[in-house]
Amino acid sequence: GAGVSQSPSNKVTEKGKDVELRCDPISGHTALYWYRQSLGQGLEFLIYFQGNSAPDKSGLPSDRFSAERTGGSVSTLTIQRTQQEDSAVYLCASSLWGSGTGRQETQYFGPGTRLLVL
Amino acid sequence: KQEVTQIPAALSVPEGENLVLNCSFTDSAIYNLQWFRQDPGKGLTSLLLIQSSQREQTSGRLNASLDKSSGRSTLYIAASQPGDSATYLCAVKGNNDMRFGAGTRLTVKP
Numbered sequence: 001g002a003g004v005s006q007s008p009s010n011k012v013t014e015k016g017k018d019v020e021l022r023c024d025p026i027s028g029h030t031a032l033y034w035y036r037q038s039l040g041q042g043l044e045f046l047i048y049f050q051g052n053s054a055p056d057k058s059g060l061p062s063d064r065f066s067a068e069r070t071g072g073s074v075s076t077l078t079i080q081r082t083q084q085e086d087s088a089v090y091l092c093a094s095s096l097w098g099s100g101t102g103r104q105e106t107q108y109f110g111p112g113t114r115l116l117v118l
Numbered sequence: 119k120q121e122v123t124q125i126p127a128a129l130s131v132p133e134g135e136n137l138v139l140n141c142s143f144t145d146s147a148i149y150n151l152q153w154f155r156q157d158p159g160k161g162l163t164s165l166l167l168i169q170s171s172q173r174e175q176t177s178g179r180l181n182a183s184l185d186k187s188s189g190r191s192t193l194y195i196a197a198s199q200p201g202d203s204a205t206y207l208c209a210v211k212g213n214n215d216m217r218f219g220a221g222t223r224l225t226v227k228p
Contacts, residue, residue, distance in 0.1 A: 033216060035216075042207070042218050042219065043162075043209075043218040045215045045217060045218070048214060048215060048216070055214075056214035059215055093162070105149075105150055105152075105167060106152070106164045106167050107152065107162075107164055108164065109154075109161040109162040109163070109164075110161060111161050112161055
């Protein structure tokens with residue numbers, strides 16, 4: 001079946017512009033995660049959606065970052081007034097459940113969006 | 119805040135050798151721990167997931183253990199192959215977040 005998809009695969013933008021990154025999770029998956037990976041760095045957790053519950057936004061690096069998930073499926077990560085330090089690969093993952101057992105919590109990752117802010 | 123540490127940062131072994139990758143975490147209040155592999159320029163692939171109530175999981179040549187009380191997990195790879203070369207990441211799931219280690223870059227030489 002189809003895996004997690006992300007768009008665009010690459011995005012180059014100018015400092016100060018807004019960008020929107022999209023994630024389509026695996027159909028039926030209720031949990032969705034956003035991460036970013038800067039060059040040579042580990043994965044940084046950003047935000048996690050579980051079903052229709054309000055997400056914990058404390059992991060977002062600044063108030064320029066926001067995320068929403070419409071209809072419990074597609075998610076959009078928006079970065080306003082982009083800065084050069086926002087350049088990274090943004091990864092999305094989904095799992096069947098966020099607090100189930102074993103395979104239900106296994107995360108499946110998308111290929112990522114590579115963002116470059118000039 | 120949960121901190122996850124992986125040792126060693128890099129490891130190079132000859133083909134056929136058994137090896138152990140280590141992961142430690144500071145807060146034992148976790149839901150689960152996962153091991154992933156990441157190939158250069160590609161996304162992450164889940165290898166094993168251990169629930170907080172479990173002690174180990176096995177998949178093929180891979181075995182992962184979890185000692186929640188001491189904040190440690192190990193990933194054991196038996197009879198390593200060149201195709202195992204990748205970066206291995208461990209991640210712990212808390213109440214509302216996931217924390218990843220920096221990874222161990224494994225190279226298996228033919």
